[in-house]
Amino acid sequence: MRIADALCCAALALTHPAFAQDAPPSSSGEGLSDAAAKAEQDLRQTFTNLQFEEFGPAPVRGPIYQAIAGGRVLYFAPQSQHLLFAAVYDKNGLNLTAMAQDESARKRLGAINLADALIIGPAGAPKVIEFTDPDCPYCQALDRYWNAKAAEGKPVQRFVYFVSGIHPEAAAKAEHILCSADRLGAFKAIYAGARPAALAKCKAGADKVARDAATVRKMSISGTPTMFIDGKLISGFQQAELEAFLEAKKGGP
Template sequence: MDNKAVLAAAAAEAERNLRQSFTNLQFEDFEPSPVRGPIYQMSAGGRIIYYAPDSEHLLFASIFDKNGVNLTALAQEVGAAKRLKAVDTALAFTVGPENAPTVIEFTDPDCPYCRALDRYWAAKAAEGKPVRRLIFFVSGIHPEAAAKAEHILCSTDKAVAFKTIYTGAAPAMLRTCTEGRAKVEAHARIVGSAGITGTPTLIAGGKLISGFQQAEIETFLSSAKSAHAPR
């Protein structure tokens, strides 16, 4: 049997196995993938990535077993649990009512997606669905992020200063103070220990959400609302 016949036989067997294991899956084409050799799993910034060294491919994907279990999501939850251990929430800057569903939020004052997320939270609060945000400032991405975070933490009315900065406005002179600078530095250490590399990053309901993923946030809010509903 020549090489083409061997490959064709292997592909036919793989397709039979696929149809037997995933009986509800409908597909039109079935052919060899460009990925070769073993595939390894790694975590980067809270996201699970797969690497195939033989063909030098990175795979940004979700892996499901034959029972429909999302193994990638489970791995991300394990990673989120590890990150939670590195986060001292007592050091967070807090926004929102105490009795609301709580999220841990890693944010950057100059990140456009972080500002979009802040507008989203404001819209949810206006709908009567507020959250309590335990905020940690990420200051290593944009050059003025640390100074703006310090300004917020040094302001008399921190909530107003936060809102002003996150609209994209900034005073001509940013406030500075020893306490605020120390807190920004403490946040930087927590961000490093938690392995956070992008903003916004949320830990919500024990799950890590990388970026402004509105569908995932809506799922959290729905489940949080159910958990708080009277029984």
């Protein structure tokens, strides 16, 4: 199967406009069929806030289907064997892909046992479900971010689950954290880059790492950090989204 390059721009859901106007000529420099010319006219009339420099046939053929892999919404065109990494918007600017992704995330949240999480942060603070890897540099950057926000008086309560299948030492470091007398201190040290001479081991820690791995599989987590915040999936350290979350939670959990 061929896989299309990841698309940087959105795939647009076209509808017929409620008004008519003459469409400017195509800037592609090539003649278009009547159907293509009508499609270009619809595009320009429906999404009037965008300026389109080119218009022409796409390589995708036939019907397109929606699929979810690793919590991410993808689109598949079986006739032309293309996989589209795209965001679909309706004529009102709603991101239908994001809405489908969030709905999928809410459904999968039932697979998480919050009582089994490593909890970091004060009770009553805004809750964040966080899938993390001790050797993931973006996870380490996220931990520094949360620490900085706590110092500003904007703490969160993190429900932490370890992803141990990406980096070779992740499981051992997660077990070390869970087996330490001061788990919070061990977490902060490991995420700050500490390399203990010997990593702590214990059955309870190993069992917890195994349970986390099972939860990761159920949730189809494929990268770190992955967070669920207010029922919304956030893949990666998306600082702008986290800032918006904290701003929205200002004044109460």
